[in-house]
Amino acid sequence: MGLVMATILATDGHSVEATLPSEPSWQEAMKRAIRSGHDLCKRLAIAPALSSSQAEADFPVFVPLEYVNRMRKGDPDDPLLRQVASSHDETLRSDVALLDPVGDLAAQLGGGVLQKYERRVLLITTGACAVHCRYCFRRHFPYETAPKGKTGWSRSLRLIEQDRSIDEVILSGGDPLTLADESLSWLIRQIGAIGHVQRIRIHTRVPVVIPQRVCESLLKWVRESAKPLFFVMHFNHAQEIDHSVAKSLRALVSAGATVLNQAVLLRGINDSVEAQKQLCLKLINLQVLPYYLHQLDLVQGALHYQVTDQAGAKIVEALRAQLPGYGVPKLVRELAGQQSKTPL
Numbered sequence: 001m002g003l004v005m006a007t008i009l010a011t012d013g014h015s016v017e018a019t020l021p022s023e024p025s026w027q028e029a030m031k032r033a034i035r036s037g038h039d040l041c042k043r044l045a046i047a048p049a050l051s052s053s054q055a056e057a058d059f060p061v062f063v064p065l066e067y068v069n070r071m072r073k074g075d076p077d078d079p080l081l082r083q084v085a086s087s088h089d090e091t092l093r094s095d096v097a098l099l100d101p102v103g104d105l106a107a108q109l110g111g112g113v114l115q116k117y118e119r120r121v122l123l124i125t126t127g128a129c130a131v132h133c134r135y136c137f138r139r140h141f142p143y144e145t146a147p148k149g150k151t152g153w154s155r156s157l158r159l160i161e162q163d164r165s166i167d168e169v170i171l172s173g174g175d176p177l178t179l180a181d182e183s184l185s186w187l188i189r190q191i192g193a194i195g196h197v198q199r200i201r202i203h204t205r206v207p208v209v210i211p212q213r214v215c216e217s218l219l220k221w222v223r224e225s226a227k228p229l230f231f232v233m234h235f236n237h238a239q240e241i242d243h244s245v246a247k248s249l250r251a252l253v254s255a256g257a258t259v260l261n262q263a264v265l266l267r268g269i270n271d272s273v274e275a276q277k278q279l280c281l282k283l284i285n286l287q288v289l290p291y292y293l294h295q296l297d298l299v300q301g302a303l304h305y306q307v308t309d310q311a312g313a314k315i316v317e318a319l320r321a322q323l324p325g326y327g328v329p330k331l332v333r334e335l336a337g338q339q340s341k342t343p344l
């Protein structure tokens, strides 16, 4: 951790020179992230029996300390911990679970471009994420085949340029905000220069786990984007939003971005009216609009997080009675081969 000299006021009103710990850069935060269930449990004073090395061999644990610091010590049921700690349940195999539950593979146009819906294309920019969520539907996606860097993206950009029906480009992954700002700023400029593209969207969870990712060099390309920028965050629980996360969300809104949130309904984590209500309230108070509440994609290794459609519908109905209309997310499921996400 870097140290900075700072002038602080002593209690007697005199200023003194002091050495304060400074916040690590987001790149530094990625480097020092926790990479095993064992270390995660140790840090939180929880018995390591919670984690499973068999599950981690398939999908490694990756959790930044900034996120771990928002977890409750000694509580194996902590809603943040439960999203990222490996478990024996992941090794159970089921007939209903698939490796590609949402039909991503069938939707590939080439060059890392996926198109499932009219007017919108999704660009797989990278396979990297800043956190590994155990329920992730892309945990089996063949990222090796996605384009890498400017040369790879140039091919994707040509595909978008050639199809005038495309008016929105969605940067996804992996997580686009794990890329350097230099690359992102280039990509946003290239996409922004395509006449028929009207909007650019970025799906990300990096600011949730490493809020300092919303740094000055990111805000610069956000402010300078030629086309309206939408960020779709991925918060699942109110406890994920602390002071520094709130500060980052405010900075994005001030820079002119529209910020939305999509959550995944997860058993034992946020499958209650109270948990969803607290999340939605915290979001709208920060001008972040709850967009989707996703039903879990039935991916191999994640079925223990499943909540029934009836239970999900009941939660959203209760939210509708208690929150303003713009504060209620749409409950949806993504089904392969449909024209949009399927409302429930």
Ligand SMILES: *Cc1c(COP(=O)(O)O)cnc(C)c1O
Pocket: 107, 114, 115, 116, 117, 120, 121, 122, 170, 340, 341
């Ligand atoms: C979810 C998704 C979109 C965006 O859908 P919206 O309903 O517009 O949010 C676009 N492309 C793909 C491949 C998707 O999975």
Ligand code: SF4
Pocket: 128, 129, 130, 131, 132, 133, 136, 137, 138, 139, 173, 174, 175, 205, 234
């Ligand atoms: S950040 Fe998103 S893509 Fe990455 S593991 Fe989590 S849910 Fe999956």
